[in-house]
Structures are given as C-alpha cells and as structure tokens.
Amino acid sequence: MSDTKAARARRSLDIPFIFFSGFMLAVFFAGGSSWSDEPHLILLRPLAFVVTAIGLWSLRLQHIRQFWAVWLIFGLTVLLTAAHLVPLPYDVWSNLPGRQVIVDIDKAVGLGQISRPLSMSPDETMNALLSLSVPFAVLVLASQFDGLRQRRALGVVLLLSFTSAAVGLLQATDADIALYSRQASQDVAGLFVNRNHQAALLALIFPMAAVAISAGVGMGLPRKIEAFAGASMCLVVVPLVLVTGSRTGLLVAGVALVLVFAFGLLPLKRVAIRPWVRYSVALASVGALVCATIWASRDVAFMRLEDQTEDLRWPVWQSIVDMLSHYLPWGTGVGSYVEAYKVLEPDNLLRPTFSNHAHNEVLEILFTAGIPGAALLLLALAFLAGAVWRGVRASGDAALFKRLGILVIILLAIASISDYPVRTPILSAVFVLAAIWASASKSLFHKSDHQ
Template identity: 35%
Template sequence: MKSQNVRRTFSLTASNAPDRVPFMISFSLVILAFFMVGSSRDDIVSLLIWRPLSAFLLALSIVSCGTQAWQRGKPLLILAMAIVTLVAAHLVPLPPEIWTALPGRGILVKTYEAAGMALPWQPLSMAQARTWNALFALAGPIALLIAVLAVEQRRHQQLLLLLLGLGFFSGITGMLQALGPESGPLYFYRISNFGMSVGLFANRNHQAILLATMYPLLAAYISLFKGRPDQLFFQRSMTIAGACLLVPLILMTGSRAGLILAVVGIGTAWWVYRKPVSQGRAVGIRAEHRSRLVGIGIAVVLLVVVLIVAVSTPALQRLIDTDPASELRVQAFPVIVEATKTFFPFGSGIGTFVETYKIFEPDSFISVSYFNHAHNDLAEIVMTGGLPALFLAIWVAGLGGIAFFALMRRRKARTEDPDFSAQVMGRAGFAVLAMLALASVADYPLRVPALTLYAIIAAVWCSNAYRLIRK
C-alpha cells in the first residue's frame, strides 16, 4: 500500500513537472522585467543582469518546453522567428558595392572619404551597436513566449493575478512617488519623470498605459471567479473598488493618453465581462448585505483617500498645461517622414532611430534633450525596418484580426463550457493588445521590456482562445 502511494505521488509530480517548469520561467521573467526593465533606454544598469538572465531563461525554455510550445502556438513562434531574422539580417556585413547602392547611405560614403579610409564591408544598419541591442532585447520576450505557450490553461489565471498585483503595486508606488520628494528614492531610473507618478517605470505615460489596461483584466478576474455566493458578492465589491481606485491613480500620472485609454479600458471591460456563477448553497439576506456593505465601505474609503492624494499632487495641473513634448512630436513628424522616404524600402536598421533622426533634425529642434523615439511606433518601424518591417506589422494586425473575429463568433460562451476560461482571457488579452496598439500611435510602450512581456502574455491568451475555438 505504501509503495503504491509513493508511486502515485511520484506519478503526479512527474506529470505536473512539464507544466511547473514553464510556469516558473514565465513567473520569474514577468517579475524580473517589471522590477528591472521598466525603461526603454539601452544604458540602464539593470540590463547587465537582465540580458544574461533572459538569455539563460531563453535557452532553458527552448530545451524544457520548446516542443510543446511549437505544438500550441506555431503561428506566434513563426512570427517571432521572422522578427529575429529581420533584425539579424540588418547585421550581416555587405561588400561596399552592395551597401553603397542602398538608399540613404551617401552620408556614410562621404564620412569614409573625408577620413581618407577605404570603404569597408558594412551591414545594412546605420548604427550597428543599436541593432545589436535590439537583437539581444528579443531574448526575454521570446523566452516568455515559449514558456507561456507551454503553460496549462489553469495556470493562466495565476498569471492574470500576477499582472493585476504588479499593476496595483506600480500604481501605489506611483502615488508614494508623487507625494514624496521630487527625486526621492522610490524613482528607480536615472532619467525619469520626477515629481510624477511613474511607478515601476521611467515614463509616466507607460505607467498610465499599464493602469488603464487593468480594466479588462479586472473584468476577466471577476468573470472567472468560482466560490460561494457571499464570496462572490465580496469579490465583486472589491473588483469595483479596484476599478474606482484606478481612476485617481491614472490622474496622478498626469498623462492625457492614460485618461483616454482608461475610457477605452472601461469599454473593453464590458466586452470581456461574463456573469460568474456562484457555487454552493445560497446565503441568507443578512450575510449578503453584510458582504456588500463591507466591499462598498472599503471601496469608498479607498476612493476618498486616493482622490484627496491625487488633488494634492501637481499631476492634475499637468493635464491642463500645454505640453512642449507633445508639440515637438507633431513638429517632428514631417522630419520622420522625410527620413523614411530617404531610406525606403530597406530602412536605416532596426533600433537606429536616434542616430538616423539626427541626420535630418533641423537646427531649431536641437536642445539639451534629444528625441529618443518617433512617438509613433508604426512610423518608427517603417523608418528603421523598411518594407519588410511594415509587412511584419501587417502580419501582426492580421493575426489580431483573426483572433478578434473568432472571439466574436464565440460570444455566447457559458460558464459551464470547457473553454470558458480561455475565451474570457482571450478577450482580455485582445483588449490589452488593442489598447497597447492604440497607445503606440503617440508613444512607444512596446519598446519597454516590461510592457513587451505583458503584450506577449496577452497574445498567448488570444492564441489559446483561437486554438480551442478551432478544435
């Protein structure tokens, strides 16, 4: 009897091990990314730890769960390989007779001639170090993609809770930042929006984007709740409290884009939400009222406290004042278009925006700060990656469209359906991706590693929902 129990225990452990390893890789990558790489800059010190660690976890994920991930998410992995191939292609050395014929390379030829140097072999990239950085930056996202694809559906609700926890932790941290000294110890990056709520990020807009995307996640969380009726009432009240808390937390960032996305997030939350079914015996009216009062009381107290704090910070004035940075983004767009035309159809090289933009930047735009990104990711993708990168962007949009229409066809999913959890999380994932895409029109959230990994999880949720619909 004892030997049978031992064999049964060993069997259960062995059967769960393939799922536990990718889950631990996923969990570790997300935690590390949010606490170490909340900035898009390539000179932050934490990259010295993040890059080798993400490369190690990439190798581990390929070895431990690569086959399973390929079986479940072939379209996403093929897309990932295409992206890696494009970036790597921009680093392949080309003979002078080839690279000098590429559009926009005249300035390099003149530079070598002025220095009295013979034309060397040169890759397509105008700034090779930046492109190498872009290539190394793909290790973390691809490691997470492989690992999350191999995670069983039951584990994805734990990832949902993790993302919600990180989102609210970042929001509360941002509140403390706004209340504290302008360059206090809670700001984690040397270059940041000091005096504003940035949370675990370096940029207030990225903090606001994360908080806004919490709305569809909250809707998914309460839709998937399973418990007694009194627990359901309490959980629903706490979810509403969390949704209310997000409003002042977003206001404290001083981000106009965050407010717009918050409205979008609330709208998508209605689309994601499905009425949960409580389990177990019904509770009395007194217990039901008690649960509601406790939840509502907590919600009111939290909302009042945070609203008072939000009003006492300078972020609200920031929403009213004219933003010079926003004006510069509009003024710089024609310059970006000119650069894009010059380097089309091959682009200037993935990751080379800063160096390429400086070639075309008017003297009147020069200041103590520099334009680090186009603040329009599609424009920057085409400028640096050319026609192949544009094709990949269309590919991504096509996959998103296919997932959306599949989710819409399955809109009558019921709680008793075996794929109910996947459908709810698929909707939440699509909502997150749509909001990140919308934010990318005027910003660059997906160039922040933490938000990139967030988008990877959302994409896998969409993929899982589509895969189960096709079965």
C-alpha cells in the same frame, strides 16, 4: 500508477510557471526603462537567456504549434533585426538610400571600401536584437502553460502591475522613490522611468482585473475574495491614472473602461442585482474618485491636456514623414532611429535634448525597418483580426482570455500612437503574454478545467 503519472505531469507543468513567476518579478523591478545604457539590463538580459535555456528544455513541438502565429511573428521579427546586422559588400550597402553620408565619412577618414551592414547604427541594432530576449523568455515559458497556469499567469501579472500602481501612489504623496536615475523627481512613474508607460500599465489593470473577477486566477482563493480584490484594484487605479499626468494614459484608460464592457469581460449576469443598479454604482464610484482627484488638485493629466507648449510630437512626425523618401524602401536599420534622425533633423527642431524615439511606432517602424517592417506589421494585424473574429464567436473562459489578450494588444497599440510602451521590458513581456492569450484555444482551458 495513474496518480503517480498525473502528479509528475503536474510537477512538469509547474516548473515553467515557477520560473515564469520569478522572471516576471525580475522584469517588473528591472525592466521599466527602454534606454540601452540602463544598468539594470546588465542583470536582466543574462537572466532572460538563462530562463529561456531552462524553458527550452521542456518545450515541445505541440507547444509551438498551438501558438504558431505568435511564434511566426516573433521569429520573423528576430530574423529581420538580425538581417540588419549582416555585413554587406561595399557596392551593396553604399547604394542603399541615405548612405551617402557614411560613404563620405569613410572616404574622409581613409577607411576605403569596407563592408558594412544595412543598419546605420549596428550597436543600437544589436541592442534591439538583445532586447528581444525578455519577451522570448516569456514566450518560451507561457507557451507551455495549460488553462490553469494561464489563469495563474494573469494573477502574477495583475499583482505585479498593482505593485507598480502602489509605488506610484507613494510617489504621488511626494515619497522619494525612484528605481531609475532618469526618472524625474516629480513624476508618478511607479516601476517605470516614464509616466506614460506607467499609465499604460495602469490602464491594462482594468481588463485584467475584470477577467480575474470572471474566470478567477487559479490561486485557490474563494471567488468572492478574488472579485473583491479585482474590484478594489480598479477603484484605486482610477485616480492614479489621473495623477500620472499622462494624456495618452488618460485616453487609453478611458478606452479600456469602455471596452471592458463592450467585450463582455465582466460577469454582470452572475450578479444578483438589477443591471441599472450595477451600472449606476460603477459609474458613481468612478465619478466620485475622479471628482475627488480633481478637488485635491492632483488631476495632472487633465491640466496637461490644455498645455501644448512643449509638445514636439507633431513637428517631429512631420519631419519623419519627409525623411521616409530618403531612407525607403529598406529603412535605416532596426533600433537606429536616434542616429539616423540626427542626420536630417530640421534646424528648427534642434534642442538641448534629442529625439530618442519617434513617439509613433508605425512611423518608427517605417523609418527603421522600411517596407519589410511594414509588411510584418500588416501580417501581425491580419492575425489579430483573425483572433478578433474567433474571440467574438468563442464562449467560456477561453473566450474571456482571448478577448483579454486582444484588448491588451489594442490598448498598447493605442498607447503606441504617441509613445513607445512595448519597447520597455515590462510591457514587452505583457504584450507577448497577451498574444498568447489571444491565440488560446478552447481545448486549452477545457483540459485544465477537468484536471
């Protein structure tokens, strides 16, 4: 009887994981773009709602309780975004900072004193709210995983990330492969529309592969094969980061390589080779790949470091800082950056193209979500600091996954200084999974180790 109950329990745990694996496959092949009019989203978002509904069927209170900080931050994010869509009386919204232009337009077309939400672009705010469906599906499913399924989830994400790397490798050989019409023909963007997002994902492979080598991915393969596969992925990714041409990706990848060792994610003590030999071989391998890439004239990222002619980030950031006093304390509405920025865009920054994002998440959060958004960001940073403190003191596989989650969040935060990677469905899903890992308790992995 006990064996039957145990078998049923294992099957009940496998159901969320099976849906998670299938959903992540769909996310990676349809979620590489953050554009609201991307056709792929017509299929991806309804699928996210279906998967969420299935996941909620087996979700229990204890699942939410063990990752309560992640659920709290996510819930507050949903509430803040939804609040920006609530219709407000004319006397309220018309007196919000920066709304005089809308008042004048309504008066000119004869709409009168109508109700409007806080958002200056409700359609884009609704899109921002719907975009949370993908990370929410991952949160619902991954919250139910025990330690073994968390390892397997790492294996799934690592395999799909390397698939994007492999697609990028084909693109680097001038193969005509692009999943999105907006992707430039010369870009090495893998499963993304943007090479910067591809480079950010490639940088995440380093810590994920390190933990796969250390703790395994729970797929039943011999540990030596898992270690060989993880090491091979890292060696292949090094030149691919260079050929993406992403300066941000180059920085994030360099930080990732340093922090992998600083966070103790590799089991160097378990390898029967002198430490100086291990480090020398690792550095020599990486150096050889970098030199080979430069010799082959494919070091696009290094070449772009010297090219600052078309970089408008600094002028745009300066203009956003100047605009903050015009829209604070409530902001323009989550997701409304494009329309709100155009209202006050300086004449000297006008181009045939438009600024689709601030390319700095802190500035964009302040600009669109105002002081409440900044407060939510500070709360998330406080939880991250607590996770870092616990991660330093933890030990075993739980510590490895906790540090992995923290490192992934840090790397995506660094990438968000000059870009917007987490706004893509792929990296938003990875980000939520990393938050789950950062919140993982020792008991979660202890129980799975004794199943």
